[in-house]
Amino acid sequence: MARTGPKKPGLRVLVWLGVIIAALTAVLAGGTVAGQASWSPKLALDLEGGTQMILAPKVEGGSDINEEQLNQAVAIIRQRVDGSGVAEAEISTQSGRNVVVSLPGTPSTATRDLIQASADMNFRPVLLNGAGAAVPEESRAPEDQLPKPTAAPANSSDINWITPEIYREFEALDCDNASAEKAERSDPTKPLVTCEPATDTSPAIKYILGPVEVKGSNIVTSSFQLQQGAQGAVTNDWAVNIQFNEEGTAKFKEVTERLNQFYVAAGGESGNDPKAQFAIVLDDQVISAPRSLAVITDGRPQITGGFTEQTAKALSDQLRFGALPISFEIQSEQQISATLGGEQLRMGLLAGLIGLLLVVVYSLFQYRALGFVTIASLVVAGVLTYLAIAILGWTENYRLSLAGVAGIIVAIGQTADSFIVYFERIRDELREGRGLVSAVENGWKRAKRTVLASKAVNLLAALVLYFVAVGNVRGFAFTLGLTAIADLIVVFMFTHPTLQLLARTRFFGEGHRFSGLDPKRLGAVPLYRGAGRVRTPEDRPANVRAKNAGAAAEAERRMTIAERRLAEKQEQLAGSSKTAAKENK
Amino acid sequence: MSGFANFGNELYTGKRSYEFVGSKKIWFLIALVGVALSIIIPVAKGGFNLGIEFRGGSEFTVSNVKTTDATVGEKAVTDVVAGSVPRVANVAGTTMRIQTDKLTDDETLRIKEGLHTAYGVTENEVTSTFVGPTWGADVTKQALIGLVVFVLLAAVLMALYFRTWKMSVSALAGMLVTMFITAGVYALSDFEVTPSAIIGFLTVLSYSLYDTVVVFDKIRENTAEIDSSTRRTFAEEVNLAVNQTLVRSINTMMVAILPVGAILFIGAGLLGAGTLRDLSLALFVGILIGTAATIFVAAPMYAWLRQNEPDLVKQARRVEQRRSNTAERSASAEPAQA
Numbered sequence: 001m002a003r004t005g006p007k008k009p010g011l012r013v014l015v016w017l018g019v020i021i022a023a024l025t026a027v028l029a030g031g032t033v034a035g036q037a038s039w040s041p042k043l044a045l046d047l048e049g050g051t052q053m054i055l056a057p058k059v060e061g062g063s064d065i066n067e068e069q070l071n072q073a074v075a076i077i078r079q080r081v082d083g084s085g086v087a088e089a090e091i092s093t094q095s096g097r098n099v100v101v102s103l104p105g106t107p108s109t110a111t112r113d114l115i116q117a118s119a120d121m122n123f124r125p126v127l128l129n130g131a132g133a134a135v136p137e138e139s140r141a142p143e144d145q146l147p148k149p150t151a152a153p154a155n156s157s158d159i160n161w162i163t164p165e166i167y168r169e170f171e172a173l174d175c176d177n178a179s180a181e182k183a184e185r186s187d188p189t190k191p192l193v194t195c196e197p198a199t200d201t202s203p204a205i206k207y208i209l210g211p212v213e214v215k216g217s218n219i220v221t222s223s224f225q226l227q228q229g230a231q232g233a234v235t236n237d238w239a240v241n242i243q244f245n246e247e248g249t250a251k252f253k254e255v256t257e258r259l260n261q262f263y264v265a266a267g268g269e270s271g272n273d274p275k276a277q278f279a280i281v282l283d284d285q286v287i288s289a290p291r292s293l294a295v296i297t298d299g300r301p302q303i304t305g306g307f308t309e310q311t312a313k314a315l316s317d318q319l320r321f322g323a324l325p326i327s328f329e330i331q332s333e334q335q336i337s338a339t340l341g342g343e344q345l346r347m348g349l350l351a352g353l354i355g356l357l358l359v360v361v362y363s364l365f366q367y368r369a370l371g372f373v374t375i376a377s378l379v380v381a382g383v384l385t386y387l388a389i390a391i392l393g394w395t396e397n398y399r400l401s402l403a404g405v406a407g408i409i410v411a412i413g414q415t416a417d418s419f420i421v422y423f424e425r426i427r428d429e430l431r432e433g434r435g436l437v438s439a440v441e442n443g444w445k446r447a448k449r450t451v452l453a454s455k456a457v458n459l460l461a462a463l464v465l466y467f468v469a470v471g472n473v474r475g476f477a478f479t480l481g482l483t484a485i486a487d488l489i490v491v492f493m494f495t496h497p498t499l500q501l502l503a504r505t506r507f508f509g510e511g512h513r514f515s516g517l518d519p520k521r522l523g524a525v526p527l528y529r530g531a532g533r534v535r536t537p538e539d540r541p542a543n544v545r546a547k548n549a550g551a552a553a554e555a556e557r558r559m560t561i562a563e564r565r566l567a568e569k570q571e572q573l574a575g576s577s578k579t580a581a582k583e584n585k
Numbered sequence: 586m587s588g589f590a591n592f593g594n595e596l597y598t599g600k601r602s603y604e605f606v607g608s609k610k611i612w613f614l615i616a617l618v619g620v621a622l623s624i625i626i627p628v629a630k631g632g633f634n635l636g637i638e639f640r641g642g643s644e645f646t647v648s649n650v651k652t653t654d655a656t657v658g659e660k661a662v663t664d665v666v667a668g669s670v671p672r673v674a675n676v677a678g679t680t681m682r683i684q685t686d687k688l689t690d691d692e693t694l695r696i697k698e699g700l701h702t703a704y705g706v707t708e709n710e711v712t713s714t715f716v717g718p719t720w721g722a723d724v725t726k727q728a729l730i731g732l733v734v735f736v737l738l739a740a741v742l743m744a745l746y747f748r749t750w751k752m753s754v755s756a757l758a759g760m761l762v763t764m765f766i767t768a769g770v771y772a773l774s775d776f777e778v779t780p781s782a783i784i785g786f787l788t789v790l791s792y793s794l795y796d797t798v799v800v801f802d803k804i805r806e807n808t809a810e811i812d813s814s815t816r817r818t819f820a821e822e823v824n825l826a827v828n829q830t831l832v833r834s835i836n837t838m839m840v841a842i843l844p845v846g847a848i849l850f851i852g853a854g855l856l857g858a859g860t861l862r863d864l865s866l867a868l869f870v871g872i873l874i875g876t877a878a879t880i881f882v883a884a885p886m887y888a889w890l891r892q893n894e895p896d897l898v899k900q901a902r903r904v905e906q907r908r909s910n911t912a913e914r915s916a917s918a919e920p921a922q923a
Contacts, residue, residue: 046860075723092641093717348861351851355844362839366589402860403781406848410788410868413841414795420840421799424833431597450802453746454795460742461735461791468731471724476784477731480791522594 010497017380017493024387028394037394041386042105044088044401044475047345050104053115055328057099073099073328078470080115088401088475098331104399115328121216121319123252124192124209125157125259126277126289132175132195132204140171156210157258157275161191166208169193175204186284188212196279196286202306207286209279213255216282218248222319224312227304238312239304242319249299256301259292282318348402352409359412367423369507370516374419377495381415384486392482403472404479411483414458418491421454422447423516426499431522436503436511444496451491458484593832599825606824609885616762616882623769633772636779639725641717643693645683650704658683661699665692688715720780728783732790736760739794747805751890756797759875759883763793766878767871774866782863789871796837797879803830804884811900818901823888827880838876845869 031037042048057073074091077099081089090102101115146167149160175195186192189211198204220243227239244252259276266273279289280303290303303315359378363371385408392398400408425447429439462481465473502508511518595601605612627633637644647658658681666688681704688696693713701711740753747753767789771782804826811819845868852861891897 071721071723074717074721078723090719092719092721096715096717344861347851347855348848351848351861352844354851355847358843358847359840362836362843366836403784403864406781406861406864407784407788409844409848410841412844413837413872414792416840417795417799417837420833420836424830424836427593428597428829431594446806450799453802454798456742456746457739457794457798458791460738461787461794464735464738465728465731465787468727468734469724470727471720472780472784473724473728473731473787476787480788522590 010500013493013497014501017489017497020489020493021380021383021387024384024391028387028390031391031394037390039390041389042393042397042399044399044404045090045102045104046401048104048399050102051107051333052100052102053112053333054331055099055101055115056097056331057328067096070096070099077101077115077328081111082470082474088399088472091471099328121219121280121282122188122212123214123216123255124212124279124281125255126207126274126279127157127159127162127191127210128170128208129274129277129289130170130206132198132206134174135171141167153210155258156213156255157262158210159275161210162208166191166193170206170208173206175206188215192281192284194281194284194286196289199311205286205289207274207279207289209281209286212281213278214244214248214251216319218244218251219319220245220248222316224307224309224316227302237304238307238309239302240307240312240316240319242301242303244299244301246299249297252299252301253295253297256292256294256296260295263292280315280319287318288315344402345405348405348409352405355409356412359416363416366516368516369512370423373495373498373502374416374423376498377419377490378412378415380494381483381486381490384489385411385483388482388486398478399475401472401475404475407476407479408483411479411487415483415487415490418451418455418487419495421450422491422495422499425450426517427522430511430517430519433519436509436517439517440499440503444499451488455484455488589832596828596831599828602824602828603831604824605827605880606820606885606888609889612881612885616878619769620762620765623765623772626769627772630772630775633768633778634775636777637718638720638780639718639778641715643685643688643713643715645685645696645700645711645713647681647683647700647704647706648710649706650681651706652704657703658700661703662696664699665695720783728787732787743794743798743801747801749891752801752805752887755883755887755890756794756801758886759797759878760790760793762882763789763871763875763878766874767867770870770874771867776863776866779860779863781860782867785864785867785871788868789875792841792872793875793878796834796875797883799837800827800830800834800879800884801887803827804887812896815900815903815907818904819897820888820892820901823884827884831880834876834880838872841872842869845872 028037028039032039055073055077057070070093074093078089078091081091081101081103088104090100092100103111107115143164146164147159147162149163151160153160170193173193173195175197186194191211192207192209194207194209196205196207222240222242224238224240226234227237228234255278259278262273263276266276276291277289278292279286281287288303307315356378360371360375363374365371367374389398389400393400422443425443426436426439427443429443430436434442459481462477462484465477466481469477506512508515508517592601662683662685666685683696683700685696697708697711697713701708704711736757740750740757743753743756744750764786767786771778776782804823807822807826807829808819811822817825845865848861849865849869852865892901
């Protein structure tokens with residue numbers, strides 16, 4: 001606030017606040033015009049209804065799902081849904097067999113795909129690869145030139161896995177025109193002929209893969225980042241990191257030891273032996289088949305090469321969310337109505353309105369004209385919160401549940417507390433006899449610390465719960481953080497600058513009895529009350545003494561010369577010792 | 586109003602003072618009794634009344650009922666499964682929701698039959714489902730982890746900001762008292778524990794620490810240079826700080842509780858069971874107790890934790906010394922002035 005000019009301090013900050021609000025409004029308006037955002041906040045499942053999907057989990061090998069696996073299925077779906085925003089989905093089990101997912105509104109194709117995305121992921125070594133198209137009948141290998149196994153395969157990379165049947169299947173496979181999904185899962189102990197679908201940057205490739213070496217369930221987590229160069233500098237290439245568990249680490253080490261030999265034998269970077277590649281297979285389709293450039297002993301391989309930020313994130317998500325041997329099949333998908341009637345929302349809003357009205361009455365009663373500053377601040381906080389909710393509904397799929405609405409109403413109290421702390425500090429300063437302008441500045445200096453420290457607690461709660469918790473708690477944390485930030489913006493950029501301006505008006509500056517800052521009502525005793533009239537120790541406000549030693553010493557210095565003389569005289573009269581006088585300071 | 590302004594002035598100057606620190610034994614005793622009761626009540630009642638969101642079970646929905654009498658539905662269930670404790674609630678108008686523990690198919694059919702005759706609706710208006718918990722063990726686990734991490738980080742944050750771990754301990758003690766008593770009152774109300782109620786508890790948790798930080802900041806300010814002051818002992822400074830922020834505490838509590846009270850009144854009074862009632866009850870109780878716990882538990886506990894520090898004991902002795910000196914002096918000064 002020191003930046004502002006001496007004439008109208010606070011005005012510039014207020015202008016900046018106006019700019020922020022205008023910018024947010026413009027963003028929202030832009031989104032609305034583009035047809036993606038809307039002026040009204042999005043509502044959650046309990047208020048708007050949505051889509052209910054019943055998913056039947058399928059376990060590898062076709063056995064029945066047990067309770068533990070069902071709970072695992074619920075957890076993985078919750079993780080996927082939470083990963084796609086803060087929509088507060090409802091996930092539960094039905095009849096001990098199915099998972100019921102209720103999502104607010106109509107879920108986007110991306111969300112639907114993410115939920116039903118299968119999770120049958122594993123790592124297989126590549127035996128052979130080729131262009132995606134089917135080999136034309138006339139150029140296929142003649143019968144006598146087909147590869148024939150000469151011995152039982154020694155390991156997963158052994159080309160003895162390729163039988164004539166498998167080779168024929170490989171030749172006939174057409175990855176450019178992918179066929180419908182296969183009904184059955186492949187056998188993890190047998191080789192697999194499959195495709196890597198074409199992407200924007202690369203054509204389709206087909207593979208013959210060896211048996212499964214490492215299972216997806218051995219992945220602990222996965223992330224993506226910009227790759228680090230040799231000197232540790234960040235390059236522009238994206239990389240995906242995987243972290244295996246103990247079992248996965250051991251197996252992956254074994255695999256990379258073998259595959260790396262092929263890589264080195266084929267001539268390193270320039271070599272072209274497909275057996276140096278391992279394929280990441282999701283749902284029997286290859287999602288990536290990197291070469292093994294090194295032996296990975298710590299279970300933390302990094303996949304690089306040709307990623308964009310999006311493809312890196314997609315692969316990382318697939319690795320992370322796909323790390324369970326359960327896949328899902330959608331049994332039914334239907335619209336469900338709101339679980340709470342519109343009546344609940346109307347009543348909730350009515351209650352909020354009544355509550356706000358009571359707050360207004362109480363503020364005016366307590367703080368008189370200053371109460372209007374509280375009300376105006378709450379209105380600004382309301383506008384900011386509304387804009388944030390509408391914009392986040394668009395970008396983060398943030399939806400308001402009834403609990404969220406109640407949470408925002410409750411936040412009124414904590415928002416108003418910032419003003420109350422501030423106003424009380426100003427009153428304290430006035431009680432000590434300061435003029436309003438300096439009382440506002442001094443009060444702000446002290447209130448600022450308190451407000452920041454206490455809001456830090458709220459923000460900490462919001463951050464921790466948002467990142468750690470799942471489901472409803474996450475939605476709550478989001479609302480808590482949102483209101484705390486709106487509150488900070490308002491008290492710094494609206495309440496304080498407004499008071500700075502008001503302190504210079506006659507109504508407030510001269511302490512009109514309805515201003516809420518009337519020094520007389522606050523029992524203030526001026527430091528100096530005209531020539532010859534000084535405060536006696538008795539009517540010096542006791543609060544000066546109540547301060548800490550530093551403040552008391554300052555107050556002591558602020559005594560007028562006449563006061564000090566009087567005090568000295570009294571002390572002499574009292575015949576008190578010098579030490580006692582010192583101690584008084 | 587004038588009375589209240591005067592009240593604030595007197596609290597500020599110390600002319601009027603409440604013994605928050607001095608009478609700490611009484612407050613601690615009350616807090617302990619409250620916490621003990623809050624533990625005994627849910628235990629005596631056989632645990633919390635957990636909602637279907639936590640336990641799962643069978644749920645019947647009866648639409649367009651002629652009567653919203655809960656006992657009708659309870660009887661329909663107990664006739665079939667003797668000794669069971671069905672929970673019947675009226676949901677928004679003419680729909681009844683009956684939840685029970687897990688049932689067999691036969692029991693389900695018989696209860697359906699009983700409900701459709703008891704409520705005088707057609708057979709199609711009674712539907713039943715078997716539902717698992719929407720708030721499963723995984724949600725609870727993550728929420729608890731989050732909670733523990735938050736509380737630990739908040740303790741570290743406060744210890745760093747206030748430069749003493751004793752404030753963190755006191756603040757957490759106040760928070761615990763708040764949590765226990767809020768949970769106890771909630772158990773006493775016999776309202777169902779729903780996710781909304783849990784959200785309410787979490788809000789209370791954060792409010793409780795928030796409120797304590799505001800008051801502690803004033804205490805920090807008042808006691809910053811206690812070593813070089815002989816005006817008041819440490820405990821007296823703490824007490825003065827609490828008194829000086831009392832007006833703020835009352836105003837903040839009022840402003841926070843007015844909207845919550847409105848929601849509670851409308852939620853419980855007009856709507857019956859549901860999100861609004863559960864959430865607002867937890868908040869209403871939590872804000873009241875949280876504000877009180879800061880004043881009566883956290884602040885006195887801080888004074889108590891520090892009063893035996895050697896420096897502060899010395900300081901208290903100096904204050905005593907100065908006071909007796911002053912008393913002597915004013916006694917001897919009297920005749921000279923006269």
